[in-house]
Amino acid sequence: MGGSALGCALARAGLQVVILERERHFRDRVRGEGMHAWGVPEAKALGIYEQLREACGLEVPYWDIYIGDRLLTRRDFPATTPHGSPLFSVHHPVMQEMLISTAKSCGAEVRRGAAVRGLRGGVRPVVTVEQDSWTSEIEARLVVAADGRNSPARKWGGFDVRRDSDDRVFTGVLLADVEISEDAWLGVMNPSIGQEAVLCNVGNGQIRAYLGHPRSAGHRLLKSHDLPLFIDESVRTGVPRSTYKRSRMVGPMASFASADCWVEHPYANGIALLGDAAATCDPSFGQGMALTLRGARLLRDQLLASDEWENAGHRYAEAQHRDFMQVHTLEQWYRTLFLSTGHEADIVRARALPRIESDLNRIPDLFGMGPDAATDEIARQRFFGEI
Numbered sequence: 001m002g003g004s005a006l007g008c009a010l011a012r013a014g015l016q017v018v019i020l021e022r023e024r025h026f027r028d029r030v031r032g033e034g035m036h037a038w039g040v041p042e043a044k045a046l047g048i049y050e051q052l053r054e055a056c057g058l059e060v061p062y063w064d065i066y067i068g069d070r071l072l073t074r075r076d077f078p079a080t081t082p083h084g085s086p087l088f089s090v091h092h093p094v095m096q097e098m099l100i101s102t103a104k105s106c107g108a109e110v111r112r113g114a115a116v117r118g119l120r121g122g123v124r125p126v127v128t129v130e131q132d133s134w135t136s137e138i139e140a141r142l143v144v145a146a147d148g149r150n151s152p153a154r155k156w157g158g159f160d161v162r163r164d165s166d167d168r169v170f171t172g173v174l175l176a177d178v179e180i181s182e183d184a185w186l187g188v189m190n191p192s193i194g195q196e197a198v199l200c201n202v203g204n205g206q207i208r209a210y211l212g213h214p215r216s217a218g219h220r221l222l223k224s225h226d227l228p229l230f231i232d233e234s235v236r237t238g239v240p241r242s243t244y245k246r247s248r249m250v251g252p253m254a255s256f257a258s259a260d261c262w263v264e265h266p267y268a269n270g271i272a273l274l275g276d277a278a279a280t281c282d283p284s285f286g287q288g289m290a291l292t293l294r295g296a297r298l299l300r301d302q303l304l305a306s307d308e309w310e311n312a313g314h315r316y317a318e319a320q321h322r323d324f325m326q327v328h329t330l331e332q333w334y335r336t337l338f339l340s341t342g343h344e345a346d347i348v349r350a351r352a353l354p355r356i357e358s359d360l361n362r363i364p365d366l367f368g369m370g371p372d373a374a375t376d377e378i379a380r381q382r383f384f385g386e387i
């Protein structure tokens with residue numbers, strides 16, 4: 001998503017762009033399919049929104065958020081965000097295919113089946129690439145590594161990686177014939193067991209279902225025969241069992257560590273990290289795609305504003321990190337209030353939740369505004385019911 005979105009924007013501006021993509025065909029890797037509303041203006045700013053919407057996007061106005069079996073809010077996003085945007089669902093591999101072919105039609109050279117094997121920073125950074133059993137080197141003015149959550153480019157580029165504690169797991173699976181309303185996502189957070197379930201309509205009658213749980217719960221959700229356990233745990237979290245009555249699995253199931261993982265300054269020596277390579281967000285809060293598009297937009301703007309790309313790279317890195325840290329702060333607040341278990345967490349909830357229920361504006365707007373939501377001390381105190 002990050003590489004193609006940026007490649008598209010830079011090629012359109014007349015720059016010479018080469019995109020190296022390892023996969024010849026994108027497959028379902030179990031990734032993000034629900035982009036939060038604040039990603040929509042980013043996609044529009046990059047000039048890819050209409051193509052995405054027409055090819056594979058579903059605009060979803062509502063999100064029903066439950067705490068256990070109690071409805072906290074049905075939020076109408078177009079009506080309650082300053083940019084008037086809906087939630088936006090895509091089927092991830094279709095979105096990838098569509099974006100990379102758009103980049104090509106914008107003028108980028110796209111090489112598929114091209115696996116990057118190494119990277120050297122410098123005034124003219126160099127990429128080592130293997131394609132059809134041939135290894136070659138490409139020198140460039142700038143290398144953007146958008147190689148995802150397991151990015152080896154971070155190591156090749158000498159970037160230090162920081163990581164939150166790895167105490168939660170997030171599992172996803174693609175289902176058909178799930179009974180939820182067409183125009184809403186469903187999110188259920190159950191603090192008494194520290195679990196969450198998210199059902200995200202991705203079109204064609206298919207639903208991406210996610211389950212987040214503490215690692216200590218010990219669930220092993222890896223293969224198709226684990227679906228009954230996935231459903232049982234989603235029901236225990238608070239989703240009505242009838243939702244899954246006729247459901248069947250139409251894609252792989254996969255589990256991931258939920259911990260955020262990031263580089264503090266994702267630019268050095270002619271190499272910029274983008275998307276998950278720069279900062280991998282906890283998928284529990286679904287910020288990754290919007291943050292990836294924000295990063296692509298920030299980098300595009302810096303590169304097109306000046307010929308001094310060394311300075312442009314550093315300015316991008318500062319802005320990207322600032323945005324990520326805003327999201328990171330809010331994720332930590334949400335995790336503490338909605339997903340932490342134990343006596344102390346219960347005390348905080350007993351104080352905060354009744355106030356939130358009577359004034360939903362106490363919830364900092366991570367989903368509508370992302371990094372532009374308030375994270376100051378007043379916002380924190382209001383969220384945790386301290387004032």
Ligand SMILES: Cc1cc2nc3c(=O)[nH]c(=O)nc-3n(C[C@H](O)[C@H](O)[C@H](O)COP(=O)(O)OP(=O)(O)OC[C@H]3O[C@@H](n4cnc5c(N)ncnc54)[C@H](O)[C@@H]3O)c2cc1C
Nearest residue numbers: 001002022031032034115116147148275276283286288289
């Ligand atoms: C279970 C799960 C659920 C998620 N849910 C959400 C959600 O609901 N909402 C949301 O916004 N985000 C979600 N995310 C996050 C979202 O999927 C990512 O933030 C987003 O896909 C990042 O895009 P990217 O372009 O940085 O990386 P990727 O999508 O991982 O793309 C990296 C690309 O680089 C290619 N590549 C990697 N290595 C090489 C190499 N050596 N040579 C050549 N090519 C290479 C890969 O083939 C791939 O095409 C979720 C993530 C997970 C794991």
